[in-house]
Amino acid sequence: MKPPAGPVDASRVPRFAGPATFAKLPELDAVAEADVAIVGVPFDSGVSYRPGARFGPSHVRAASKLMRPYHPALDVHPFGVQQVADAGDLAVNPFDLVEAIDTIERGADGLAERSRSLLTIGGDHTIALPLLRSLHRRHGPISVLHFDAHLDTWDTYFGAPYTHGTPFRRASEEGLLDPEGCLHVGIRGPLYGAQDLADDRALGFQVVSADDYQTHGLSAVTDRMKERLGDRPVYVSIDIDVLDPAFAPGTGTPEAGGLTSRELLHTLRTLVGCQVVGADIVEVAPAYDHAEITGIAAAHVAYELLAVLGRNSTSQP
Ligand SMILES: N=C(N)NCCCC(=O)O
Ligand SMILES: [Zn+2]
Numbered sequence: 126m127k128p129p130a131g132p133v134d135a136s137r138v139p140r141f142a143g144p145a146t147f148a149k150l151p152e153l154d155a156v157a158e159a160d161v162a163i164v165g166v167p168f169d170s171g172v173s174y175r176p177g178a179r180f181g182p183s184h185v186r187a188a189s190k191l192m193r194p195y196h197p198a199l200d201v202h203p204f205g206v207q208q209v210a211d212a213g214d215l216a217v218n219p220f221d222l223v224e225a226i227d228t229i230e231r232g233a234d235g236l237a238e239r240s241r242s243l244l245t246i247g248g249d250h251t252i253a254l255p256l257l258r259s260l261h262r263r264h265g266p267i268s269v270l271h272f273d274a275h276l277d278t279w280d281t282y283f284g285a286p287y288t289h290g291t292p293f294r295r296a297s298e299e300g301l302l303d304p305e306g307c308l309h310v311g312i313r314g315p316l317y318g319a320q321d322l323a324d325d326r327a328l329g330f331q332v333v334s335a336d337d338y339q340t341h342g343l344s345a346v347t348d349r350m351k352e353r354l355g356d357r358p359v360y361v362s363i364d365i366d367v368l369d370p371a372f373a374p375g376t377g378t379p380e381a382g383g384l385t386s387r388e389l390l391h392t393l394r395t396l397v398g399c400q401v402v403g404a405d406i407v408e409v410a411p412a413y414d415h416a417e418i419t420g421i422a423a424a425h426v427a428y429e430l431l432a433v434l435g436r437n438s439t440s441q442p
Protein backbone atom coordinates (compact mmCIF):
# COMPACT_ATOMS: atom_id res chain seq x y z
CA MET A 126 0.00 0.00 0.00
CA LYS A 127 1.25 3.49 -0.86
CA PRO A 128 2.26 5.46 2.26
CA PRO A 129 0.15 8.55 3.04
CA ALA A 130 1.21 11.81 1.39
CA GLY A 131 2.69 13.76 4.29
CA PRO A 132 3.45 17.39 5.02
CA VAL A 133 6.01 19.32 2.97
CA ASP A 134 9.47 18.43 4.36
CA ALA A 135 10.59 21.42 6.44
CA SER A 136 14.25 20.50 5.93
CA ARG A 137 13.84 21.05 2.17
CA VAL A 138 11.25 23.80 1.85
CA PRO A 139 11.16 26.54 4.50
CA ARG A 140 8.11 26.28 6.69
CA PHE A 141 7.14 29.83 5.91
CA ALA A 142 7.09 29.22 2.12
CA GLY A 143 4.22 27.93 0.04
CA PRO A 144 0.49 27.58 0.64
CA ALA A 145 -0.72 27.67 4.25
CA THR A 146 -2.50 24.36 4.59
CA PHE A 147 -2.68 22.98 8.14
CA ALA A 148 0.83 21.79 9.13
CA LYS A 149 1.86 22.07 5.43
CA LEU A 150 -0.25 19.00 4.66
CA PRO A 151 -1.55 18.26 1.16
CA GLU A 152 -4.92 19.60 0.10
CA LEU A 153 -7.73 17.04 0.14
CA ASP A 154 -8.18 17.38 -3.64
CA ALA A 155 -4.56 16.32 -4.13
CA VAL A 156 -5.07 13.00 -2.33
CA ALA A 157 -8.76 12.44 -3.23
CA GLU A 158 -9.54 10.67 0.05
CA ALA A 159 -8.30 10.96 3.60
CA ASP A 160 -8.56 9.31 6.99
CA VAL A 161 -8.85 12.73 8.57
CA ALA A 162 -9.88 15.91 6.77
CA ILE A 163 -9.21 19.27 8.39
CA VAL A 164 -11.78 21.86 7.38
CA GLY A 165 -12.11 25.52 8.28
CA VAL A 166 -15.42 27.21 9.02
CA PRO A 167 -14.80 30.96 8.97
CA PHE A 168 -18.05 31.97 10.65
CA ASP A 169 -18.72 34.21 13.67
CA SER A 170 -22.27 35.52 13.21
CA GLY A 171 -23.38 33.68 16.38
CA VAL A 172 -21.26 35.52 18.94
CA SER A 173 -22.58 37.37 21.99
CA TYR A 174 -19.51 39.52 22.67
CA ARG A 175 -16.27 40.11 20.76
CA PRO A 176 -16.44 39.15 17.07
CA GLY A 177 -13.52 37.89 14.99
CA ALA A 178 -13.56 34.07 15.10
CA ARG A 179 -14.24 34.12 11.34
CA PHE A 180 -10.50 34.64 11.01
CA GLY A 181 -9.76 31.62 13.22
CA PRO A 182 -9.08 29.02 10.50
CA SER A 183 -6.42 31.04 8.70
CA HIS A 184 -4.78 32.02 11.99
CA VAL A 185 -4.59 28.44 13.26
CA ARG A 186 -3.22 27.24 9.90
CA ALA A 187 -0.57 29.97 9.99
CA ALA A 188 0.42 28.95 13.53
CA SER A 189 0.60 25.26 12.58
CA LYS A 190 3.64 25.53 10.31
CA LEU A 191 6.04 24.39 13.01
CA MET A 192 4.47 20.97 13.58
CA ARG A 193 6.91 18.08 13.34
CA PRO A 194 6.12 14.54 12.18
CA TYR A 195 6.63 12.56 15.43
CA HIS A 196 4.60 12.71 18.68
CA PRO A 197 6.91 11.27 21.34
CA ALA A 198 4.46 10.97 24.26
CA LEU A 199 2.12 8.80 22.18
CA ASP A 200 4.91 7.26 20.09
CA VAL A 201 3.07 7.94 16.84
CA HIS A 202 3.60 9.70 13.50
CA PRO A 203 0.18 11.38 13.16
CA PHE A 204 0.74 12.10 9.44
CA GLY A 205 2.45 8.76 8.73
CA VAL A 206 -0.05 6.24 10.09
CA GLN A 207 -3.06 7.88 8.48
CA GLN A 208 -3.77 10.19 5.56
CA VAL A 209 -4.48 13.67 6.91
CA ALA A 210 -5.40 16.39 4.43
CA ASP A 211 -6.61 19.99 4.44
CA ALA A 212 -10.06 20.40 2.88
CA GLY A 213 -9.91 24.21 2.83
CA ASP A 214 -12.77 26.35 4.15
CA LEU A 215 -16.54 26.02 3.83
CA ALA A 216 -18.06 29.14 2.21
CA VAL A 217 -20.69 30.12 4.75
CA ASN A 218 -23.09 33.06 4.53
CA PRO A 219 -22.17 35.61 7.22
CA PHE A 220 -25.52 37.41 6.86
CA ASP A 221 -27.88 34.46 7.26
CA LEU A 222 -27.23 32.26 10.27
CA VAL A 223 -29.80 29.60 9.42
CA GLU A 224 -28.46 29.26 5.89
CA ALA A 225 -24.91 29.10 7.27
CA ILE A 226 -25.86 26.26 9.62
CA ASP A 227 -27.38 24.39 6.70
CA THR A 228 -24.27 24.94 4.56
CA ILE A 229 -22.05 23.58 7.34
CA GLU A 230 -24.21 20.47 7.75
CA ARG A 231 -24.18 19.77 4.01
CA GLY A 232 -20.45 20.52 3.81
CA ALA A 233 -19.77 18.04 6.62
CA ASP A 234 -21.95 15.43 4.90
CA GLY A 235 -20.00 15.89 1.65
CA LEU A 236 -16.64 15.62 3.36
CA ALA A 237 -17.77 12.50 5.24
CA GLU A 238 -17.87 10.75 1.86
CA ARG A 239 -14.19 11.51 1.33
CA SER A 240 -12.75 11.12 4.82
CA ARG A 241 -13.25 8.85 7.82
CA SER A 242 -13.33 11.73 10.29
CA LEU A 243 -13.42 15.50 10.33
CA LEU A 244 -11.42 17.94 12.39
CA THR A 245 -13.07 21.33 12.08
CA ILE A 246 -11.44 24.66 12.85
CA GLY A 247 -13.89 27.46 13.63
CA GLY A 248 -15.47 29.75 13.70
CA ASP A 249 -17.63 30.39 16.74
CA HIS A 250 -19.29 27.61 18.73
CA THR A 251 -22.57 27.79 16.79
CA ILE A 252 -20.95 25.51 14.22
CA ALA A 253 -21.00 22.50 16.58
CA LEU A 254 -24.75 22.08 16.01
CA PRO A 255 -24.69 21.35 12.25
CA LEU A 256 -21.55 19.24 12.71
CA LEU A 257 -23.40 17.12 15.27
CA ARG A 258 -26.44 16.85 13.00
CA SER A 259 -24.21 15.45 10.29
CA LEU A 260 -22.44 13.03 12.64
CA HIS A 261 -25.71 11.81 14.14
CA ARG A 262 -26.83 10.70 10.69
CA ARG A 263 -23.96 8.21 10.57
CA HIS A 264 -23.38 7.30 14.21
CA GLY A 265 -26.69 7.84 16.02
CA PRO A 266 -26.65 9.57 19.43
CA ILE A 267 -23.25 11.07 20.20
CA SER A 268 -21.35 11.61 23.46
CA VAL A 269 -20.12 15.17 23.44
CA LEU A 270 -16.89 15.80 25.29
CA HIS A 271 -17.01 19.56 25.53
CA PHE A 272 -14.01 21.63 26.66
CA ASP A 273 -15.13 25.17 27.43
CA ALA A 274 -15.33 27.86 30.09
CA HIS A 275 -19.03 28.07 29.17
CA LEU A 276 -21.89 25.58 29.29
CA ASP A 277 -23.25 26.56 25.85
CA THR A 278 -26.56 24.96 26.83
CA TRP A 279 -28.37 28.26 27.27
CA ASP A 280 -31.75 28.64 25.58
CA THR A 281 -31.83 31.90 23.60
CA TYR A 282 -30.14 35.29 23.34
CA PHE A 283 -32.40 38.19 22.33
CA GLY A 284 -34.89 35.44 21.48
CA ALA A 285 -32.46 33.90 18.99
CA PRO A 286 -32.19 30.09 19.20
CA TYR A 287 -28.99 29.66 17.16
CA THR A 288 -25.99 31.32 18.82
CA HIS A 289 -22.59 30.31 20.15
CA GLY A 290 -24.08 29.99 23.65
CA THR A 291 -26.85 27.55 22.66
CA PRO A 292 -25.58 24.76 20.34
CA PHE A 293 -25.69 21.93 22.88
CA ARG A 294 -29.20 22.71 24.08
CA ARG A 295 -30.43 22.60 20.46
CA ALA A 296 -28.47 19.39 19.86
CA SER A 297 -29.98 17.80 22.97
CA GLU A 298 -33.52 18.89 22.02
CA GLU A 299 -33.02 17.39 18.55
CA GLY A 300 -32.04 14.03 20.09
CA LEU A 301 -28.51 14.17 18.66
CA LEU A 302 -26.78 13.49 21.99
CA ASP A 303 -26.35 10.46 24.21
CA PRO A 304 -27.45 11.83 27.59
CA GLU A 305 -25.48 9.12 29.40
CA GLY A 306 -22.18 10.17 27.86
CA CYS A 307 -21.95 13.97 27.67
CA LEU A 308 -19.47 15.95 29.73
CA HIS A 309 -18.23 19.52 29.98
CA VAL A 310 -14.64 20.08 31.06
CA GLY A 311 -13.18 23.39 32.22
CA ILE A 312 -16.39 25.17 33.22
CA ARG A 313 -15.94 28.30 35.34
CA GLY A 314 -16.99 31.87 35.80
CA PRO A 315 -20.26 33.69 36.38
CA LEU A 316 -23.58 32.26 35.19
CA TYR A 317 -26.97 33.91 34.70
CA GLY A 318 -28.39 31.88 37.62
CA ALA A 319 -28.28 28.52 39.42
CA GLN A 320 -30.98 27.28 37.05
CA ASP A 321 -28.37 27.23 34.24
CA LEU A 322 -26.70 24.26 35.94
CA ALA A 323 -30.00 22.49 36.66
CA ASP A 324 -31.06 22.89 33.01
CA ASP A 325 -27.68 21.66 31.87
CA ARG A 326 -27.97 18.51 34.02
CA ALA A 327 -31.46 17.85 32.71
CA LEU A 328 -30.11 18.00 29.15
CA GLY A 329 -27.72 15.15 29.97
CA PHE A 330 -24.46 16.90 30.78
CA GLN A 331 -22.10 16.40 33.69
CA VAL A 332 -19.56 19.05 34.65
CA VAL A 333 -15.85 18.87 35.41
CA SER A 334 -15.02 22.39 36.49
CA ALA A 335 -11.69 24.14 35.94
CA ASP A 336 -11.35 24.12 39.71
CA ASP A 337 -11.59 20.30 39.77
CA TYR A 338 -8.15 20.16 38.15
CA GLN A 339 -6.77 21.84 41.26
CA THR A 340 -8.98 20.18 43.85
CA HIS A 341 -8.89 16.59 42.57
CA GLY A 342 -5.90 16.56 40.21
CA LEU A 343 -5.31 15.72 36.59
CA SER A 344 -5.62 11.94 36.76
CA ALA A 345 -8.87 12.10 38.77
CA VAL A 346 -10.28 14.32 36.01
CA THR A 347 -9.17 12.06 33.17
CA ASP A 348 -10.36 8.92 34.98
CA ARG A 349 -13.79 10.46 35.43
CA MET A 350 -13.84 11.60 31.81
CA LYS A 351 -12.97 8.18 30.43
CA GLU A 352 -15.48 6.45 32.66
CA ARG A 353 -18.23 8.76 31.40
CA LEU A 354 -17.30 8.21 27.73
CA GLY A 355 -16.83 4.44 27.89
CA ASP A 356 -16.88 2.98 24.38
CA ARG A 357 -19.50 5.37 23.04
CA PRO A 358 -18.91 7.39 19.85
CA VAL A 359 -17.39 10.66 21.07
CA TYR A 360 -17.36 14.10 19.50
CA VAL A 361 -14.68 16.32 21.02
CA SER A 362 -15.62 20.00 20.91
CA ILE A 363 -12.89 22.33 22.11
CA ASP A 364 -13.66 25.98 22.72
CA ILE A 365 -10.22 27.56 23.04
CA ASP A 366 -11.55 29.71 25.89
CA VAL A 367 -11.32 26.58 28.07
CA LEU A 368 -7.72 27.74 28.40
CA ASP A 369 -6.90 30.56 30.76
CA PRO A 370 -6.66 33.92 28.96
CA ALA A 371 -2.92 33.77 29.77
CA PHE A 372 -2.69 30.79 27.37
CA ALA A 373 -5.39 31.89 24.92
CA PRO A 374 -6.07 35.64 24.94
CA GLY A 375 -7.31 35.58 21.34
CA THR A 376 -10.92 34.64 21.93
CA GLY A 377 -14.30 36.32 22.12
CA THR A 378 -15.60 35.58 25.64
CA PRO A 379 -12.54 35.12 27.87
CA GLU A 380 -12.93 33.99 31.51
CA ALA A 381 -10.21 34.05 34.18
CA GLY A 382 -9.12 30.91 36.01
CA GLY A 383 -8.87 28.47 33.12
CA LEU A 384 -6.79 25.44 32.19
CA THR A 385 -3.15 25.60 31.22
CA SER A 386 -2.31 24.37 27.73
CA ARG A 387 -0.33 21.55 29.39
CA GLU A 388 -3.43 20.39 31.26
CA LEU A 389 -5.54 20.46 28.11
CA LEU A 390 -2.98 18.64 25.96
CA HIS A 391 -2.50 15.96 28.62
CA THR A 392 -6.25 15.50 29.04
CA LEU A 393 -6.68 15.04 25.29
CA ARG A 394 -3.80 12.56 25.16
CA THR A 395 -5.70 10.21 27.46
CA LEU A 396 -8.40 9.79 24.79
CA VAL A 397 -6.34 7.02 23.20
CA GLY A 398 -8.66 4.02 23.14
CA CYS A 399 -11.85 6.13 23.05
CA GLN A 400 -14.00 6.07 19.94
CA VAL A 401 -13.39 9.64 18.75
CA VAL A 402 -15.56 10.17 15.65
CA GLY A 403 -14.94 13.87 15.07
CA ALA A 404 -13.71 17.07 16.68
CA ASP A 405 -13.71 20.82 16.47
CA ILE A 406 -11.56 23.65 17.78
CA VAL A 407 -13.53 26.88 17.94
CA GLU A 408 -13.56 30.49 19.13
CA VAL A 409 -10.04 31.51 18.08
CA ALA A 410 -10.34 35.26 17.42
CA PRO A 411 -6.95 36.48 16.18
CA ALA A 412 -7.60 40.21 16.62
CA TYR A 413 -7.20 39.72 20.39
CA ASP A 414 -4.22 37.41 20.07
CA HIS A 415 -0.63 38.39 20.85
CA ALA A 416 2.50 36.77 19.44
CA GLU A 417 0.33 33.95 18.01
CA ILE A 418 -0.16 32.56 21.56
CA THR A 419 -3.73 31.40 20.93
CA GLY A 420 -3.04 30.21 17.39
CA ILE A 421 -0.12 28.10 18.60
CA ALA A 422 -2.20 26.61 21.41
CA ALA A 423 -4.99 25.74 18.97
CA ALA A 424 -2.54 24.22 16.46
CA HIS A 425 -1.02 22.03 19.18
CA VAL A 426 -4.48 20.99 20.35
CA ALA A 427 -5.23 19.92 16.77
CA TYR A 428 -1.94 18.01 16.57
CA GLU A 429 -2.74 16.26 19.85
CA LEU A 430 -6.11 15.16 18.46
CA LEU A 431 -4.46 13.93 15.26
CA ALA A 432 -2.00 11.92 17.35
CA VAL A 433 -4.88 10.34 19.28
CA LEU A 434 -6.72 9.53 16.04
CA GLY A 435 -3.49 8.09 14.63
CA ARG A 436 -2.94 5.88 17.66
CA ASN A 437 -6.56 4.75 17.61
CA SER A 438 -6.36 3.91 13.90
CA THR A 439 -3.38 1.62 14.43
CA SER A 440 -4.61 -0.17 17.55
CA GLN A 441 -5.88 -3.74 17.30
CA PRO A 442 -9.66 -4.14 17.52
N1 LIG B 1 -19.27 29.70 23.36
C1 LIG B 1 -18.69 30.72 23.88
N2 LIG B 1 -17.42 30.94 23.68
N3 LIG B 1 -19.31 31.61 24.64
C2 LIG B 1 -20.68 31.55 25.02
C3 LIG B 1 -20.94 32.70 25.92
C4 LIG B 1 -22.36 33.08 25.88
C5 LIG B 1 -22.66 34.30 26.74
O1 LIG B 1 -22.37 35.41 26.30
O2 LIG B 1 -23.20 34.12 27.82
ZN1 LIG C 1 -16.58 29.37 25.67
Ligand SMILES: [Zn+2]
Pocket residue numbers: 250273275277289364408
Ligand atom coordinates in the same frame (compact mmCIF):
# COMPACT_ATOMS: atom_id res chain seq x y z
ZN1 LIG D 1 -18.24 27.59 23.60
